[in-house]
Amino acid sequence: MSAPGPILDVANIEVIYNRTVQVLRGLSLAVPRGQVVALLGSNGAGKSTTLKAVSRLLEIEDGALTGGAIRFDGQDVAAFAPHALVRRGLFHVMEGRRIFEDLSVEENLTAATFARPGGRPSRGFALVYEYFPRLFERRSGLAGYLSGGEQQMLAIGRALIAEPQLILLDEPSLGLSPILVEEIFSIIARINREQGTAMLLVEQNAAVAFAVSHYAYIMETGKIVIDGPVERLMHDADVREFYLGLGAAGQGRSFRDVKHYKRRKRWLS
Amino acid sequence: MGPQPAPRPEDAPAGAPSAAATPSLAVAGLSLRFGGLKVLTGVSFDVAPGSITAVIGPNGAGKTSLFNCISGFYRPQEGTIAFEGEAIGRLHPPARARRGLARTFQNIALFRGMTVLDNIKLGRHVHMRTNLLDALVYWGRARREEIEIRAEIEERVIDFLDLNHIRHQPVASLAYGLRKRVELARALAMRPRLLMLDEPVAGMNREETEDMARFILDVKEEWGTTILMVEHDMGLVMDISDHVVVLNFGQVIARGRPAEVTRNEEVIRAYLGAGDVGALRARIEGREAA
Amino acid sequence: MRIGALKTSYAADHALFDTPVQRAWLGLGAALLLAFPFVADDYWLYLACLVAIHVIATTGLNILTGFTGLVSLGHAAFMGVGAYTAALMEIRLGAPFLLNLLGGGLMAAGVGVLVGLPSLRVKGLYLAIATIAASFILHFVFQNWSTVTGGIAGLSVPPARILGIELARPAALYWVILPLAGLSVLAAANLFRTRIGRAFIAIRDRDISAEILGIPLLRYKLMSFGLSAFYAGLAGGLFAYFFRSITPESFPLVYSIFFLAAVIVGGMGTILGGILGAAFMTMVPEVLKLGVGLASPWLPNAVAILSPVRTVVFGLLIIGFLIFEPHGLAEIWRRIRRFFHLWPFRT
Amino acid sequence: INDGIADYVKIVNEAGGIQGRKVRYIPEDTGYKVDQSVAVFNKITGSNPVSFYYSDSTGFAKTINPELNRKNSMIMAGASFASELNNPKAYPNQFVAGPDYSEMIGVLLEYIAKTQPGARLALVNSDTEFGRDPVAATEAMAAKLKLPIAVKIVTPPTSVDVSTEVLKLRRANPDFTLFHGYILAPLPEFMSQAKQLGLKTKFMGTFWSMDNSIWARVGEPADGFMGVMPYRYYYDEAPDAPMLQKIRAMRPEYQSTAYMQGFLTAMLFCESAKRALAAGQELTAPNLKAALNTLKDFDTGGIIGVPITLSGNTIPVGRVYRYDAAAKRMIGEGDWIRLGKDAG
Amino acid sequence: MEGFDPLFFAEVTLAGLGSGALLALTGLAFVLIYKATRVVNLAIGEMLMVGAYLFFAFAAGLGLPAWGAIPLALAGGGLLGAAIERAIIRPMLGESPIAIFMVTIGLGSVLVGLVEIVWSPNPTQLPDFIGAAPVFLGEAYVSRKIAVGFAVACLVIAGFLLAFRTWRGGVALRATAADQAAAYSCGIDVPAVFCAAWALAGVAAAAAGILVGAVGGISPTMGVFGLSALVVVIVGGLDSVAGALVGGLVVGLLEAWSGTFLGGEYKIVATFSLLLAVLVVRPYGLFGTAEIERL
Numbered sequence A: 001m002s003a004p005g006p007i008l009d010v011a012n013i014e015v016i017y018n019r020t021v022q023v024l025r026g027l028s029l030a031v032p033r034g035q036v037v038a039l040l041g042s043n044g045a046g047k048s049t050t051l052k053a054v055s056r057l058l059e060i061e062d063g064a065l066t067g068g069a070i071r072f073d074g075q076d077v078a079a080f081a082p083h084a085l086v087r088r089g090l091f092h093v094m095e096g097r098r099i100f101e102d103l104s105v106e107e108n109l110t111a112a113t114f115a116r117p118g119g120r121p122s123r124g125f126a127l128v129y130e131y132f133p134r135l136f137e138r139r140s141g142l143a144g145y146l147s148g149g150e151q152q153m154l155a156i157g158r159a160l161i162a163e164p165q166l167i168l169l170d171e172p173s174l175g176l177s178p179i180l181v182e183e184i185f186s187i188i189a190r191i192n193r194e195q196g197t198a199m200l201l202v203e204q205n206a207a208v209a210f211a212v213s214h215y216a217y218i219m220e221t222g223k224i225v226i227d228g229p230v231e232r233l234m235h236d237a238d239v240r241e242f243y244l245g246l247g248a249a250g251q252g253r254s255f256r257d258v259k260h261y262k263r264r265k266r267w268l269s
Numbered sequence B: 001m002g003p004q005p006a007p008r009p010e011d012a013p014a015g016a017p018s019a020a021a022t023p024s025l026a027v028a029g030l031s032l033r034f035g036g037l038k039v040l041t042g043v044s045f046d047v048a049p050g051s052i053t054a055v056i057g058p059n060g061a062g063k064t065s066l067f068n069c070i071s072g073f074y075r076p077q078e079g080t081i082a083f084e085g086e087a088i089g090r091l092h093p094p095a096r097a098r099r100g101l102a103r104t105f106q107n108i109a110l111f112r113g114m115t116v117l118d119n120i121k122l123g124r125h126v127h128m129r130t131n132l133l134d135a136l137v138y139w140g141r142a143r144r145e146e147i148e149i150r151a152e153i154e155e156r157v158i159d160f161l162d163l164n165h166i167r168h169q170p171v172a173s174l175a176y177g178l179r180k181r182v183e184l185a186r187a188l189a190m191r192p193r194l195l196m197l198d199e200p201v202a203g204m205n206r207e208e209t210e211d212m213a214r215f216i217l218d219v220k221e222e223w224g225t226t227i228l229m230v231e232h233d234m235g236l237v238m239d240i241s242d243h244v245v246v247l248n249f250g251q252v253i254a255r256g257r258p259a260e261v262t263r264n265e266e267v268i269r270a271y272l273g274a275g276d277v278g279a280l281r282a283r284i285e286g287r288e289a290a
Numbered sequence C: 001m002r003i004g005a006l007k008t009s010y011a012a013d014h015a016l017f018d019t020p021v022q023r024a025w026l027g028l029g030a031a032l033l034l035a036f037p038f039v040a041d042d043y044w045l046y047l048a049c050l051v052a053i054h055v056i057a058t059t060g061l062n063i064l065t066g067f068t069g070l071v072s073l074g075h076a077a078f079m080g081v082g083a084y085t086a087a088l089m090e091i092r093l094g095a096p097f098l099l100n101l102l103g104g105g106l107m108a109a110g111v112g113v114l115v116g117l118p119s120l121r122v123k124g125l126y127l128a129i130a131t132i133a134a135s136f137i138l139h140f141v142f143q144n145w146s147t148v149t150g151g152i153a154g155l156s157v158p159p160a161r162i163l164g165i166e167l168a169r170p171a172a173l174y175w176v177i178l179p180l181a182g183l184s185v186l187a188a189a190n191l192f193r194t195r196i197g198r199a200f201i202a203i204r205d206r207d208i209s210a211e212i213l214g215i216p217l218l219r220y221k222l223m224s225f226g227l228s229a230f231y232a233g234l235a236g237g238l239f240a241y242f243f244r245s246i247t248p249e250s251f252p253l254v255y256s257i258f259f260l261a262a263v264i265v266g267g268m269g270t271i272l273g274g275i276l277g278a279a280f281m282t283m284v285p286e287v288l289k290l291g292v293g294l295a296s297p298w299l300p301n302a303v304a305i306l307s308p309v310r311t312v313v314f315g316l317l318i319i320g321f322l323i324f325e326p327h328g329l330a331e332i333w334r335r336i337r338r339f340f341h342l343w344p345f346r347t
Numbered sequence D: 001i002n003d004g005i006a007d008y009v010k011i012v013n014e015a016g017g018i019q020g021r022k023v024r025y026i027p028e029d030t031g032y033k034v035d036q037s038v039a040v041f042n043k044i045t046g047s048n049p050v051s052f053y054y055s056d057s058t059g060f061a062k063t064i065n066p067e068l069n070r071k072n073s074m075i076m077a078g079a080s081f082a083s084e085l086n087n088p089k090a091y092p093n094q095f096v097a098g099p100d101y102s103e104m105i106g107v108l109l110e111y112i113a114k115t116q117p118g119a120r121l122a123l124v125n126s127d128t129e130f131g132r133d134p135v136a137a138t139e140a141m142a143a144k145l146k147l148p149i150a151v152k153i154v155t156p157p158t159s160v161d162v163s164t165e166v167l168k169l170r171r172a173n174p175d176f177t178l179f180h181g182y183i184l185a186p187l188p189e190f191m192s193q194a195k196q197l198g199l200k201t202k203f204m205g206t207f208w209s210m211d212n213s214i215w216a217r218v219g220e221p222a223d224g225f226m227g228v229m230p231y232r233y234y235y236d237e238a239p240d241a242p243m244l245q246k247i248r249a250m251r252p253e254y255q256s257t258a259y260m261q262g263f264l265t266a267m268l269f270c271e272s273a274k275r276a277l278a279a280g281q282e283l284t285a286p287n288l289k290a291a292l293n294t295l296k297d298f299d300t301g302g303i304i305g306v307p308i309t310l311s312g313n314t315i316p317v318g319r320v321y322r323y324d325a326a327a328k329r330m331i332g333e334g335d336w337i338r339l340g341k342d343a344g
Numbered sequence E: 001m002e003g004f005d006p007l008f009f010a011e012v013t014l015a016g017l018g019s020g021a022l023l024a025l026t027g028l029a030f031v032l033i034y035k036a037t038r039v040v041n042l043a044i045g046e047m048l049m050v051g052a053y054l055f056f057a058f059a060a061g062l063g064l065p066a067w068g069a070i071p072l073a074l075a076g077g078g079l080l081g082a083a084i085e086r087a088i089i090r091p092m093l094g095e096s097p098i099a100i101f102m103v104t105i106g107l108g109s110v111l112v113g114l115v116e117i118v119w120s121p122n123p124t125q126l127p128d129f130i131g132a133a134p135v136f137l138g139e140a141y142v143s144r145k146i147a148v149g150f151a152v153a154c155l156v157i158a159g160f161l162l163a164f165r166t167w168r169g170g171v172a173l174r175a176t177a178a179d180q181a182a183a184y185s186c187g188i189d190v191p192a193v194f195c196a197a198w199a200l201a202g203v204a205a206a207a208a209g210i211l212v213g214a215v216g217g218i219s220p221t222m223g224v225f226g227l228s229a230l231v232v233v234i235v236g237g238l239d240s241v242a243g244a245l246v247g248g249l250v251v252g253l254l255e256a257w258s259g260t261f262l263g264g265e266y267k268i269v270a271t272f273s274l275l276l277a278v279l280v281v282r283p284y285g286l287f288g289t290a291e292i293e294r295l
């Protein structure tokens, strides 16, 4: 690799929707090459918005980047159209899977071949089917009728076709059964390890996210509030309480015991 | 409402289905097919009045389809559904709603063009009498009824779910977690006797999940509403449900108290996996090392 | 600047016009409309009546398309049904004027319900096209059921009478048409304060979930079709008495498009939008004509290109509004109001 | 039309007006939409005292009739030749500056009966108010003249492809095919397909499809097309047509048949005003109409080839013309035909 | 009609198939746009009309021979399509289907008005470029123009059918239609796809326009032909190329038969009744894909 810097560098960005609602306020983060970085935060904090800003899909939703800079592989993403970014190796797996429901599984993968500059993935679809044998079984069925987990596999499979340098993954565990969460995350870890693909992972399930990530950021209302290597964050008391649901002593806390009046997060006050 | 002692599943009187009381909901031999695809096969289970029953199972097992059968959107080819002793299998969805079946949806289904308050009011629809003529004239019955339900909703639902500050906002502008809460509010406005929740905490972090858990428990305890819920968050299911039904490929593979179910080998194989993040991490790292 | 009004009861929160300022404006508007016939000439009264008729029809279409989300391109045909019914009741039965209007409305509602029947299965734009089909079939009936509709030659309608007074001129009809338009709009506004209006909107936003929440889809879709067609029929009845002659060509497909355009230009799903849209779209050709009149000294063939220019402007208005102000005139009006609300502090 | 009216008005005013009164002409475009026309009517009559109104369409003529009768202050003529208007009882204040559609067909039928007795006819009409107007009357007249009708064809207003209709025509194999309710399309296609099929039938049309310039653009396939025309063509150099010379002097380029129609209408308007004023009457509708009805063998300055008489609400005259592609002109065939006079 | 004449019936049927092919070609233009952009384009008839007028301008106005004027007119149609996409469809991305549907209605009106201003509202004829010698199939007569139209339409549609089977662009088209953001994220150049779809549709519409104009003459109101094409695509299914072909032929036949055996005034009712019947039985047309409705 030529450039030594991080594959993705987000500096102080601000995002406004519909010219009225400011969602990001000076957010910065970086993804080193070949690493998995987790981005956590409560609902509506702006995690998905951050990813959309990076992949430039923001404009479609009437959002605009009003400040800061985003550099992918050393170049400002503002210089590229969304599809051009994809062809340069930045793939965004969107929230809610967003597979093409009335295309077959294989056609969904074909659609992703547009992400390859030459049009053909170097190993065809073999790589995808190797990671997700289940997709191979259902390759000619309509994607709309896949189960949630299979759809998520397909969404990640599309990313693999592109052979990207960086994958933005938005809540891959959303609505998946525990076993599938495990499976998907194992594969995510495997892809990162075997292909050397860097990932920026947005996740609600902090526990599994920590399991695959090297570094994590936690954001609230549009900015980063804590960040650090996963090892360190896992021992932060607030993170343990609010993201992992662990009591001070480390044991799990039952939902039945949740008080009506709870301690609020320190960084909000 | 202050913190109350939460009854443990073990000592809840209606915790497990008992032969004596009429079950709130009784599903028997339900089968649903789409063309050649068997989505549900011979599903049977009861929901005890006043309990929280969780339906779990792998993706595509047919949980949402089961809900759709119960609320009448899908027509199962075989089987019966009885609600509080009455067979409702042939009723149209609105008729079921009128009998007290309310639900939320897996992919939030709020009405984007309405405010929070109107969305919630819509839940009262089935219990209102205003007809077209009343509505056009407005003065008289329609007005009386509108003001009546407004008062009831404000006092019972909006205060209860703490939605005061957003009642006049259009739902489109709300954050995800709040939308889920508005959906719950809309279902509660239907004065449900059975509340069906399809993945109420999906996409929520730990803290928000805790809030939702509290609301669910409060609904059960303060309103005495029976709850049937689909959820993948095993932490939540374990902690708050009284009874668990496990579906796999459209069939019930296990039933019972949460603790029993989680020990079931088949459930672990099909659904839970190791279920332990520490182990996952260890496995991933182990492989990395290898 | 106005300070936010505090409400002390739920009833107050439900009122249509909730502040004294709004009521004052409303009173002023009503007074102007009352005074209008005494200052305006025939031409302006004619336009006022036509606008009012279009307001009724547009509000009806707005109920169906703007609020219930069912696109209809058969609105002019429903209007035709109302017009023919009213005319026939007048000619054949000699029934009284207001009853004929009601009859026209009800008959149109019946036909509307019939046309709405496929709406349970046929969705979205497929439905829109099905209504085009219905409109052609109705047109065929108007044209070929000659013994009743007078065929292609149509029907001539005697002037309306109320209590023995003949209402032949716009100046006289104004006193019937305008109150009817007012009542129609008020009734529509009322509707959306109640469960029925909410059900319509719910169907527009997500019909399947609405059904599961207890709204019988077919019944409400048909209700919306029927009500919308009733408005069209009422407008059609007035049309018959206003123009005193109806032919199948009086209710062409472009007339339906005109109403749809009025709904969009005014603002889909707002009551005010129906009024503004109808008035705007009715007035545009007149303004254009004025413009051509002014231009004709310089452009000798201005009159000749007026017709195509009108066609172009009609299209551009639709496109322009949809692109630049999708929420229509009602939204512009709202912004203006907000501006004065906060004035002089912020824009 | 507009130009025709304007020109005649100019001629009159340059000649000092009607008994010293100038004539003012207010043109407005309505796009042939009834509500537009009514708006215009109200606008003009609301702000001007009007004696003559030129209307644009049959629909409008019918719509406004009650109002016209109520006002009783003006008379109206227009672009419509609808047979229905030829009813002085129902339409006392309107007239048609020419034959109505039925009478146009009548002219054609008389021509046919004269040149080829017993010829078989095909009637082709568009499915519009305009197209269906003379059908019933045509059948009656044809029966009277002993011309059998071999086939009746109705084309939908939007249809462009006429092959199936041509097939029908071929089966019926008529001697004459009478079109009514069209301006141009689909006549040329009918004619060229029929020629390909070797049909011998002769094609005929009515006023609105008789304009020279339309057929000039069609060119070759138009050759032999015939039709009825109540006025002379712009280029007609008949010696008894001083008005045409005047027109040619005013406008050097070809003027359409519609121009002639407008011109004649204006002429009749003015003539009626002249006569009414001469009789010392006010310009009210009954007076104007009465004045109009006094027209007996009135000389139109050659716009129409024979002196005209208003009968009922119309002027039932016309002449059959045939298009000659080589000359690029409509050429007169036979004499002017006056219905009800020359007919046996 | 007296008795049944098989030859006559065959001729009517052939004529019906011929005009059906023209309908199918127009339907194809419609389907292309719908497939890629989910836009129900009510202005398709007007695009067709503009295509015919462009040919008229090149052939009669500039006096070019047919082989020169046709490609120019087709290119013009394509440009028009692309321009429409750029100017009014792209700003509408993400709006409701109803709104976009209305925009195309507005567009139709603008096109008619512009043509009337440029070329006057009067109907005219296209210069003849097909020739007049009739074609006989066995004993049955077929108008030459109709025969040529049929051949061209069938060739074009067959070409598109083949392309959609094998060509990757077909997937891009459908993916874009299904979810623009997701298509972007797969590296598909969404604006380019949109533009291409509209341009291709413009070409197809212009081709149909030239053929229709050759048969029936041209006038600013010839866009109503688009209404019949609308019936075609509803019957065939909005998103199916094969559906356009089948629907076109079915509607063409129905028009021919009803026009001949019932009378011309029944043509429109017959086709629209067919439309209603199909919709009630198959709400998404004969070959259209049903929307996936899940909760």
Ligand SMILES: Nc1ncnc2c1ncn2[C@@H]1O[C@H](COP(=O)(O)OP(=O)(O)OP(=O)(O)O)[C@@H](O)[C@H]1O
Binding pocket: A017, A018, A021, A023, A041, A042, A043, A044, A045, A046, A047, A048, A049, A050, A061, A062, A095, B173, B174, B175, B176, B177, B203
């Ligand atoms: N298209 C949009 N228009 C207006 N506001 C938007 C839009 N998309 C998101 N928002 C608002 O921006 C805020 C952040 O949204 P975002 O989707 O980035 O949150 P998130 O952190 O991804 O939350 P979640 O966990 O629910 O996915 C929310 O308040 C949301 O309501």
Ligand SMILES: Nc1ncnc2c1ncn2[C@@H]1O[C@H](COP(=O)(O)OP(=O)(O)OP(=O)(O)O)[C@@H](O)[C@H]1O
Binding pocket: A144, A145, A146, A147, A148, A149, A175, B034, B037, B039, B057, B058, B059, B060, B061, B062, B063, B064, B065, B066, B106, E293, E294
């Ligand atoms: N309308 C339908 N037509 C065809 N197949 C359907 C339909 N609805 C559901 N299915 C199929 O039925 C199966 C069960 O789907 P369902 O949505 O009930 O799963 P689920 O248990 O809710 O899964 P998840 O946990 O992912 O929500 C799936 O394979 C799905 O593809």
Ligand SMILES: [Mg+2]
Binding pocket: A047, A048, A049, A095, A170
């Ligand atoms: Mg998100």
Ligand SMILES: [Mg+2]
Binding pocket: B063, B064, B065, B106
């Ligand atoms: Mg589900």
